[in-house]
Amino acid sequence: MSTYKMFFAGSGGQGVLLMGQMIAQAAMLEGKEATFLPSYGPEMRGGTANCTVVVSDKPIACPLIYEADIAVVMNLPSMDKFEPMVKPGGYMFYNESIIDRKANRSDIQAVAVDLAARAAALGNDKVANMVMLGEVVRRTGVVKPETICNEVFAEKFTGRKAALIPLNRQAFLGE
Amino acid sequence: MTTDKVLMKGNEAFAEAAIRGGARLYFGYPITPQSEVPEYMSRELPKVGGCFIQAESELGAINMAYGAGAAGGSVFISSSSPGIALMQEGMSFLCSAEVPLLAMNVSRGGPGIGGIQPGQADYYQVTRGGGNGDYHIPVFAPASIQEAVDLLYEGTELAQTWRNPIMVFTDGMVGQMMEPVKLPDYKPVLKPSEIAAARNWACTGYTDRGGDKERRVVKSLRMQPEKLEEHVEKLFEKYARAEKELARWESENLKGAEVVFVSFGTTARICREAIEILASRGVKAGLIRPISLWPFPNKAFDEIDFGTTKAVISAELSMGQMITDVQLALNGRLPVFLAHRTGGMVPTSPEVAARAQAVLEGLK
Numbered sequence: 292m293s294t295y296k297m298f299f300a301g302s303g304g305q306g307v308l309l310m311g312q313m314i315a316q317a318a319m320l321e322g323k324e325a326t327f328l329p330s331y332g333p334e335m336r337g338g339t340a341n342c343t344v345v346v347s348d349k350p351i352a353c354p355l356i357y358e359a360d361i362a363v364v365m366n367l368p369s370m371d372k373f374e375p376m377v378k379p380g381g382y383m384f385y386n387e388s389i390i391d392r393k394a395n396r397s398d399i400q401a402v403a404v405d406l407a408a409r410a411a412a413l414g415n416d417k418v419a420n421m422v423m424l425g426e427v428v429r430r431t432g433v434v435k436p437e438t439i440c441n442e443v444f445a446e447k448f449t450g451r452k453a454a455l456i457p458l459n460r461q462a463f464l465g466e
Numbered sequence: 467m468t469t470d471k472v473l474m475k476g477n478e479a480f481a482e483a484a485i486r487g488g489a490r491l492y493f494g495y496p497i498t499p500q501s502e503v504p505e506y507m508s509r510e511l512p513k514v515g516g517c518f519i520q521a522e523s524e525l526g527a528i529n530m531a532y533g534a535g536a537a538g539g540s541v542f543i544s545s546s547s548p549g550i551a552l553m554q555e556g557m558s559f560l561c562s563a564e565v566p567l568l569a570m571n572v573s574r575g576g577p578g579i580g581g582i583q584p585g586q587a588d589y590y591q592v593t594r595g596g597g598n599g600d601y602h603i604p605v606f607a608p609a610s611i612q613e614a615v616d617l618l619y620e621g622t623e624l625a626q627t628w629r630n631p632i633m634v635f636t637d638g639m640v641g642q643m644m645e646p647v648k649l650p651d652y653k654p655v656l657k658p659s660e661i662a663a664a665r666n667w668a669c670t671g672y673t674d675r676g677g678d679k680e681r682r683v684v685k686s687l688r689m690q691p692e693k694l695e696e697h698v699e700k701l702f703e704k705y706a707r708a709e710k711e712l713a714r715w716e717s718e719n720l721k722g723a724e725v726v727f728v729s730f731g732t733t734a735r736i737c738r739e740a741i742e743i744l745a746s747r748g749v750k751a752g753l754i755r756p757i758s759l760w761p762f763p764n765k766a767f768d769e770i771d772f773g774t775t776k777a778v779i780s781a782e783l784s785m786g787q788m789i790t791d792v793q794l795a796l797n798g799r800l801p802v803f804l805a806h807r808t809g810g811m812v813p814t815s816p817e818v819a820a821r822a823q824a825v826l827e828g829l830k
Contacts, residue, residue: 312644316473319646325473327644331499332582352738354643357814 293348295433296356298373300341301365301386306420310363311342313424313443317434318346320442326354339368346433361431363423365406366390374399384427386419402426410462418462425463439463471646476611476636477502479647480544480570480618481510487619488653489542489568490516493530495523495549498582499638500572503544514652524549528556535565536684538661538668540622544570546638547588548579551596557631558597561701562686564667566625568618569603570634572641575783575810583810584637584732587784592635593760593791600698602705604712605633605759607730611645613757619650626665628708635759637783639732639812708761715763716755722774723752725822727805728792729781730756732812737781739815744822750774751822759788764795772799777825781805781818801829 297314301307311327318325329342345351361382364370367390370383377383379398387403394401404426406419413422428436440460448456474482481503484492492507508518521527524545531541545553550571560567571592575585592605604624608614617634625632662670669682688694719741720726727737734755744751752775754766770778778800780789786804793802805821807813 312473315644319471319473320469322469325646327473328639329642331638331642352742353735353815354639354645355736355812355814357816 294351295344295346295361295431296359297344297346297361297363297433298341298356298359298376299344299363299365300339300369300373302369303338303340305340305365306417307340307363307365308342309447310420310424310427311344313439313447314344314346314428314434316446317428317438317443320438321434323348323434324351326351328354341369341373361427361433363427364390365420365423367392370394382427382431384423384430386423402430409465413458413462415458418459421459421462422465425465428463429465436464469646471648473644474611474647475502475644476614476641477572478506479611479615479649480572480634480636480641481506482649483615483618484542484568484570484621485510485514485516486650486652487568488622488655489540490514490655491531491534491539491541492516492518492543493521493527493534493541494543494545495521495527497524497546497549499574499584499641500544500546500570502641503570503572507542524552525556528553528560531567531569532556532560532563532565535560535567536563536669538665538670540568540626540655541566542568542570542618542622544572546571546582547573547576547585547591550588551591554591554596555598557595557603558599558601559686560631561597561601561603562599562697563684564629564701565631565684566622566629567631568621568625568634569631570618570636573635573637575808581810582638584639584812585783585808585810586637586731586733587787587808588635589759589782589784589787592633593762601701602708602760603631603633604628604708604761605635606714606757607635607759608640608757609731609734609755611640611643612647614640615647615649619653623653628704629667630704630708635731637732638810712758713761713763713765714757715766716757717753717766717769718755719750719752720754720769720775721752721771723750723771724774724776725749725826726752726754726770726775726778727781727818727822728754728756728778728788730759730788733781733783736813736815736818740818740822743815743819747819747823749823749826756788759791762791762795767792767795767799770800775800776829777801777803779803779805779822779825781813783812784808
């Protein structure tokens with residue numbers, strides 16, 4: 292596939308925008324075209340947050356999307372909103388730790404990820420979004436896993452945060 | 467892997483491009499969706515010897531820009547719709563006094579305080595102006611962060627060349643999104659001691675003028691009507707040249723098109739996708755994308771394939787403002803329709819495609 296259209300959605304503080312940005316940055320580093328469009332408004336921690344990412348081999352006409360190849364939903368309101376917008380055959384990754392329903396649709400590939408348990412096993416609940424990002428990248432191939440955990444991590448985690456790279460890599464690679 | 471691009475948020479890229487293009491003074495007041503511009507300027511301008519001042523209001527900002535520009539400074543200001551509205555009086559003064567300025571409107575939905583989602587309903591405001599009197603401001607509307615960067619990079623020099631404010635008109639979506647951009651190199655800037663000679667009209671004081679004692683006056687007040695008329699006529703000789711030299715546009719797929727969209731900025735990108743959708747349904751559609759809104763690129767419309775095109779659709783995030791210029795440019799040659807959303811709502815590409823099909827259907 293030459294173009295991936297993606298939604299990332301959840302509540303503020305779940306690291307939804309960072310996931311989207313990392314995909315866009317990795318795509319750019321791989322020489323692809325990319326756009327990252329966050330929802331913006333009077334939002335705050337605990338409010339809703341979502342972003343749209345388009346990755347393509349050709350110039351991207353429009354950064355706005357109305358249907359997605361991949362939706363990543365971190366809470367129930369996001370799943371309710373974005374599940375209907377996944378293309379038939381597309382992916383929906385959902386945070387089954389806090390979403391107490393299954394996918395309604397059978398024509399999409401729904402992937403449940405128990406983020407709370409996976410992050411707890413790593414001893415840090417803040418890496419839940421990197422666990423999810425790893426699942427998305429490894430299953431869909433939208434970008435290469437090594438671009439994220441080598442180049443993007445090196446650019447994002449600098450200074451004191453550089454010490455967090457091994458933990459985030461572990462979360463991302465599902466080790 | 468290496469790339470010469472960086473992934474940047476629109477607003478931050480705009481600010482960086484203005485600095486690299488030579489802007490060294492910024493006056494502003496925060497307003498969504500462009501507050502990252504003053505934030506970035508407050509942090510980065512001092513590092514290159516520039517100066518950032520948070521004004522008490524947009525009125526303060528535009529008048530600081532007027533003063534600093536009159537003294538020969540390279541000024542950049544930015545705001546969003548209601549903030550740009552507050553600056554209109556100043557814009558008229560700067561045009562009359564022929565003071566250069568690079569300005570940007572990252573627009574949102576209106577009227578009034580309106581909302582904070584993207585809009586293009588300031589089209590009349592930026593192309594006609596809300597200030598008094600006879601004047602024009604060249605306005606450029608980028609459709610991507612890279613194009614905005616290139617226009618802002620060019621803007622400081624353009625403002626100095628034309629001795630007039632230059633406006634870059636974009637919207638909240640381009641300001642808030644991120645795209646890979648290639649940043650141009652830093653342009654050389656004048657030392658303060660070089661300004662008096664290089665900008666030989668600027669009120670710099672006598673210090674750096676090597677004994678030249680001629681008074682330099684930057685003003686917009688002319689009490690004698692003969693003098694004022696003469697001044698305005700002179701301004702309009704300049705604007706007539708600008709109409710020839712600054713009209714810019716891009717057109718796509720005009721040959722054989724049944725319907726042609728006219729659209730700028732964010733909306734033009736939606737139209738590009740609508741064109742693909744229409745093509746998949748066997749409808750050939752084209753696009754004229756004005757890059758300069760004033761001067762409006764009238765010549766672009768001569769490129770339309772009048773043998774095949776049945777309708778022109780002005781696609782806008784407003785109740786229909788640019789459509790007036792589209793009608794003037796076409797001068798009755800084709801029927802003109804509107805595709806729009808407003809108030810911060812943005813149409814999807816299937817919505818725009820459906821509108822085009824309905825228009826064509828209605829003409830049968």
